[in-house]
Amino acid sequence: MDEFIAAIVSFPTVVFTVALLVVGGYWVLALIGGIGSDMLDAAAGKIDGAVDAMAGKVDGAVDAMAGKVDAVAGKLEGATGKLEAVGGKVEGAAGGLSLLAALGFGKAPATVVISMLVLFAWALSTFATLMLRDYGVMAMGVHVGIAFGAVVVAGMLTGLIASALGNAFKRHRPIGRGELVGKLATITTGRVDERFGQANLHEDGANLIVDVRCATPNALVRHTRVVLVSYDAEAHYYMVEPFESKDSIARP
Structure with missing residues (x-):
């Protein structure tokens, strides 16, 4: 028990422990009605919208940039290099949005996605820390590796579960004719x-x-x-x- 406590209050697990306490406090308040259970979704809705809305803009920007690069490649080689660099940044932004989609944003409520990500990262980091302590591995570089690995694996698990539960959390938008008025x-x-x-x-x-x-x-x-x-x-x-x-x- 002492080893477990030491593991969750030491780096890197302490980072996830604090995050887990915040998430746990949020759900306690949600259950007792202190806050709406979708409060974070109201803010994270911008993220979910960005995954869909901005993805199209980013793709269009990449295509447009590629066309400009091809058009001036023969005459302005220096300018071509700059345009390719800008295109790389645009593609990087598209990759960031793809990462959010892979984590499950847009498939399940943001509150659920964030909670699963934090819980899995905390559990993985705790387990890895306890295992490595048994072997006497305590180097800072190893701890950083544990944190990075925990986040990556937790992200993969969260994405898989969010995708599997997507239908359960699917929101049915009311049709434009307002047929539900009066219900x-x-x-x-x-x-x-x-x-x-x-x-x-x-x-x-x-x-x-x-x-x-x-x-x-x-x-x-x-x-x-x-x-x-x-x-x-x-x-x-x-x-x-x-x-x-x-x-x-x-x-x-």
């Missing part, structure tokens, strides 16, 4: 305002997750029943209002 749904986030909120509802045997908004102040919290009153086809979200049953309305 009842249940709030799944800790709050709902003009910029944030989600709810789920059952339609034709499917459990749908939809983005919702509501003017503030309001009393909407997790598990509140609401009515989808209108649909924004451009922003892909529903405006909602608290649901009051006929019985509750009839009571004095």
